[in-house]
Amino acid sequence: MSERSGTEDLRRRNLSAVLTAAHRYGPLTRATLVQRCNLTRSTIGALVGELSALGLVYETDAATVRVGRPSPMVHANERVVALAVNPDVDAVTVGVVGLGGTVHRRIRYNTASVPSLDEAVNITRAVVEGLSVELAGSTHVLGVGLAVPGLVNVDSGVVRLAPHLGWSEADVVGPFRDALGMPAVAANDATLGTLAESIFGAAAGYRDALYLNGSASGIGGGAIVGGQPLGGASGYAGEFGHMVIRPDGEPCHCGRRGCLETEVNLERLLDVVGLDHADAEQLEDALGPGLPFPVLREIRRQTEVLAIGLSNLVNVFNPQMIVLGGFLGVLLASDKERLSAAVAAGPISGLGTEVRLERAALGVELLLVGAAEAVFTRLLTEPRSVASRQESGVRPS
Amino acid sequence: MSERSGTEDLRRRNLSAVLTAAHRYGPLTRATLVQRCNLTRSTIGALVGELSALGLVYETDAATVRVGRPSPMVHANERVVALAVNPDVDAVTVGVVGLGGTVHRRIRYNTASVPSLDEAVNITRAVVEGLSVELAGSTHVLGVGLAVPGLVNVDSGVVRLAPHLGWSEADVVGPFRDALGMPAVAANDATLGTLAESIFGAAAGYRDALYLNGSASGIGGGAIVGGQPLGGASGYAGEFGHMVIRPDGEPCHCGRRGCLETEVNLERLLDVVGLDHADAEQLEDALGPGLPFPVLREIRRQTEVLAIGLSNLVNVFNPQMIVLGGFLGVLLASDKERLSAAVAAGPISGLGTEVRLERAALGVELLLVGAAEAVFTRLLTEPRSVASRQESGVRPS
DNA sequence: GTGCTAAGTTTACGTTCAGAACAAATACGC
DNA sequence: GCGTATTTGTTCTGAACGTAAACTTAGCAC
Numbered sequence: 131m132s133e134r135s136g137t138e139d140l141r142r143r144n145l146s147a148v149l150t151a152a153h154r155y156g157p158l159t160r161a162t163l164v165q166r167c168n169l170t171r172s173t174i175g176a177l178v179g180e181l182s183a184l185g186l187v188y189e190t191d192a193a194t195v196r197v198g199r200p201s202p203m204v205h206a207n208e209r210v211v212a213l214a215v216n217p218d219v220d221a222v223t224v225g226v227v228g229l230g231g232t233v234h235r236r237i238r239y240n241t242a243s244v245p246s247l248d249e250a251v252n253i254t255r256a257v258v259e260g261l262s263v264e265l266a267g268s269t270h271v272l273g274v275g276l277a278v279p280g281l282v283n284v285d286s287g288v289v290r291l292a293p294h295l296g297w298s299e300a301d302v303v304g305p306f307r308d309a310l311g312m313p314a315v316a317a318n319d320a321t322l323g324t325l326a327e328s329i330f331g332a333a334a335g336y337r338d339a340l341y342l343n344g345s346a347s348g349i350g351g352g353a354i355v356g357g358q359p360l361g362g363a364s365g366y367a368g369e370f371g372h373m374v375i376r377p378d379g380e381p382c383h384c385g386r387r388g389c390l391e392t393e394v395n396l397e398r399l400l401d402v403v404g405l406d407h408a409d410a411e412q413l414e415d416a417l418g419p420g421l422p423f424p425v426l427r428e429i430r431r432q433t434e435v436l437a438i439g440l441s442n443l444v445n446v447f448n449p450q451m452i453v454l455g456g457f458l459g460v461l462l463a464s465d466k467e468r469l470s471a472a473v474a475a476g477p478i479s480g481l482g483t484e485v486r487l488e489r490a491a492l493g494v495e496l497l498l499v500g501a502a503e504a505v506f507t508r509l510l511t512e513p514r515s516v517a518s519r520q521e522s523g524v525r526p527s
Numbered sequence: 528m529s530e531r532s533g534t535e536d537l538r539r540r541n542l543s544a545v546l547t548a549a550h551r552y553g554p555l556t557r558a559t560l561v562q563r564c565n566l567t568r569s570t571i572g573a574l575v576g577e578l579s580a581l582g583l584v585y586e587t588d589a590a591t592v593r594v595g596r597p598s599p600m601v602h603a604n605e606r607v608v609a610l611a612v613n614p615d616v617d618a619v620t621v622g623v624v625g626l627g628g629t630v631h632r633r634i635r636y637n638t639a640s641v642p643s644l645d646e647a648v649n650i651t652r653a654v655v656e657g658l659s660v661e662l663a664g665s666t667h668v669l670g671v672g673l674a675v676p677g678l679v680n681v682d683s684g685v686v687r688l689a690p691h692l693g694w695s696e697a698d699v700v701g702p703f704r705d706a707l708g709m710p711a712v713a714a715n716d717a718t719l720g721t722l723a724e725s726i727f728g729a730a731a732g733y734r735d736a737l738y739l740n741g742s743a744s745g746i747g748g749g750a751i752v753g754g755q756p757l758g759g760a761s762g763y764a765g766e767f768g769h770m771v772i773r774p775d776g777e778p779c780h781c782g783r784r785g786c787l788e789t790e791v792n793l794e795r796l797l798d799v800v801g802l803d804h805a806d807a808e809q810l811e812d813a814l815g816p817g818l819p820f821p822v823l824r825e826i827r828r829q830t831e832v833l834a835i836g837l838s839n840l841v842n843v844f845n846p847q848m849i850v851l852g853g854f855l856g857v858l859l860a861s862d863k864e865r866l867s868a869a870v871a872a873g874p875i876s877g878l879g880t881e882v883r884l885e886r887a888a889l890g891v892e893l894l895l896v897g898a899a900e901a902v903f904t905r906l907l908t909e910p911r912s913v914a915s916r917q918e919s920g921v922r923p924s
Numbered sequence: 925g926t927g928c929t930a931a932g933t934t935t936a937c938g939t940t941c942a943g944a945a946c947a948a949a950t951a952c953g954c
Numbered sequence: 955g956c957g958t959a960t961t962t963g964t965t966c967t968g969a970a971c972g973t974a975a976a977c978t979t980a981g982c983a984c
Binding site (some may be wrong): 533534535536537556557558561568569571572593594595596597598599 | 959960961962963964965966970971972973
Binding site (some may be wrong): 136137138139140159160161164171172174175196197198199200201202 | 931932934939940941942
């Protein structure tokens with residue numbers, strides 16, 4: 131109701147549509163933009179011109195060979211960048227991500243122990259200072275996005291609880307903003323992973339999708355509802371790992387029993403395979419053909435419990451597809467038929483048969499892309515907001 | 528991306544904002560509209576003028592007594608109506624609902640047996656014919672909305688399965704459209720109930736809310752996500768009743784075991800109270816103080832299982848509030864402390880403490896309001912779409 | 925080289941909203 | 955009862971924006 135209006139709001143929308151198209155769907159010809167945005171050639175020309183003047187896009191010669199006047203390619207300017215930070219139990223990963231989703235740099239800083247908030251800030255500041263030359267080549271550094279493994283209030287930027295980091299009731303946005311001298315946004319890591327997969331990954335193009343990620347810390351996820359990420363009242367939505375599946379099951383650190391993540395669990399999987407916790411990456415190799423029975427049994431058990439959880443979520447969300455990442459992706463790969471069949475059969479009235487199960491497409495860049503995307507959001511909806519820091523729209527090589 | 532643009536799209540948005548405000552928030556002064564819609568007096572004047580010419584709103588003299596020029600009240604024209612139909616196992620209920628949410632008429636036609644689709648259509652046609660005089664006084668009859676207790680594909684208007692009605696894979700929109708000679712839309716009853724409660728009921732004003740309704744047929748519900756109803760890929764979202772809570776529990780008619788609606792169940796409640804199934808309405812009276820232990824135990828058991836289900840949903844959606852209707856509302860009323868405490872404690876990290884539990888505010892009119900709302904949706908987003916059937920904007924009494 | 929085709933560019937025009945100036949309608953103070 | 959302050963509706967002008975049509979450009983095909 132209280133949305134802006136006026137004729138320049140229309141311009142904002144159209145600038146947003148063009149920039150978002152260039153960002154999400156890669157370099158596009160102007161002619162394609164005309165179709166995609168449902169605007170005339172003249173308007174697209176004006177919009178691209180303005181975005182170009184703002185330094186947000188640049189044009190290159192046409193690539194296609196075709197009859198008729200060539201239509202230049204419109205690129206999102208990858209020199210407009212966001213910083214992305216992912217503090218984790220054993221490392222702080224910092225990335226530089228350009229508009230268009232390109233990860234220019236990814237620096238993983240291993241820590242001897244679980245980093246405190248101060249340490250995470252200091253590490254980030256040090257890494258970013260090391261990148262200063264590189265960042266000087268960027269047209270804009272829009273801000274920093276934080277992917278935090280825990281409950282993050284996206285409005286206030288306060289971490290309510292990040293159990294594995296030991297952070298609680300801590301303002302994370304403030305310290306990073308002050309240390310780096312740029313706007314900061316924070317959100318739950320799995321929520322940002324959902325965002326990344328829905329834009330550049332396996333869920334690209336789907337308007338109703340779910341993402342679940344399994345790691346040593348448990349199971350997190352997120353939902354895309356009508357093309358928009360599900361945030362909830364404060365950004366805490368998507369805690370699929372604490373869906374109770376068996377009220378009389380194993381106790382969970384959350385205080386309840388039989389949560390999805392106590393039943394479907396990386397640790398248990400590594401145990402039966404005989405791997406150390408540090409070898410999570412090798413899990414997939416260890417799950418080749420000809421597995422001993424106890425391993426098969428555990429995979430089967432976890433697959434079946436996971437299917438119950440997914441079926442519940444299908445009943446709740448009626449999604450078009452579900453993306454599985456981390457060891458849940460390994461589970462899917464190791465016995466896709468079983469999981470697919472169980473998810474097809476679980477939800478009521480065969481609703482599950484219409485759901486596609488896909489493995490996550492983005493790898494180590496997932497959280498960096500997602501965190502950067504959270505920073506880009508404002509620019510994408512209000513391209514003119516960058517005007518204050520306007521520079522010449524230098525076109526890269 | 529493929530949204531329309533152009534300057535008259537802006538007008539559409541603003542007309543929609545004004546009409547929606549009048550519809551949802553009752554009669555408003557023009558001055559209030561200026562604030563709510565963030566538009567100038569001149570623009571609001573033009574918009575109200577156009578809506579008035581379209582017959583969608585009318586103005587009356589100012590009601591408030593205050594310094595300054597009086598600002599006229601803008602009313603959504605309640606003579607612009609939608610028909611609403613709710614076929615159920617023992618009756619077909621037909622309603623006439625005006626813009627603004629007023630239920631002008633509600634006619635419950637009891638059936639001897641479960642009505643077939645043809646019977647439901649014929650009953651509706653007969654009832655509507657009987658209302659012809661009344662409807663002739665309406666400026667517009669926009670269409671008919673169908674609240675169906677089952678899985679409804681909202682895009683195609685096909686009922687995939689309505690177990691209690693025995694309908695399956697049946698196009699319901701077509702027959703109603705043809706029989707009544709007006710546009711028809713169909714959706715799941717609980718989804719429409721969610722819509723109604725979120726606009727005119729207990730969830731009004733909340734952008735992230737859940738609704739769960741319990742009846743003899745089971746538990747259904749819906750979600751409001753960011754102010755918008757959650758539909759899912761095909762409109763099947765919100766089947767909360769078939770969330771598996773105990774995989775080794777009682778078998779459910781859906782084929783699985785331990786679904787929420789097999790554990791939290793009206794029939795079991797009536798059994799311990801000693802009431803017949805037909806007496807569901809008297810359930811609340813029977814649950815006064817001083818209940819025998821077996822009744823208390825069953826109430827407690829169902830409350831605790833319900834709390835698990837609600838906690839799961841809080842983890843998933845992070846809603847601001849949850850609305851409970853039907854016998855779930857009775858459960859809430861009978862032991863609000865227990866349920867509130869359990870929902871506060873269930874979700875991770877005290878997320879539940881921020882969730883309000885409310886009983887549904889709309890009574891017998893719930894589904895009629897919701898079904899009508901589904902019809903109004905198009906008019907509210909595109910007020911000019913009514914132009915073809917334009918008439919004089921007669922103002923009621 | 926000529927013609928065809930697709931697309932960028934320019935221009936005239938219509939729609940829409942904001943803002944300012946003005947008019948209207950009411951309460952309040954005297 | 956009258957003037958003033960206040961609030962809001964109304965009218966008019968100007969600016970922003972997108973569309974449509976005419977024109978121009980650039981490449982392919984023959």
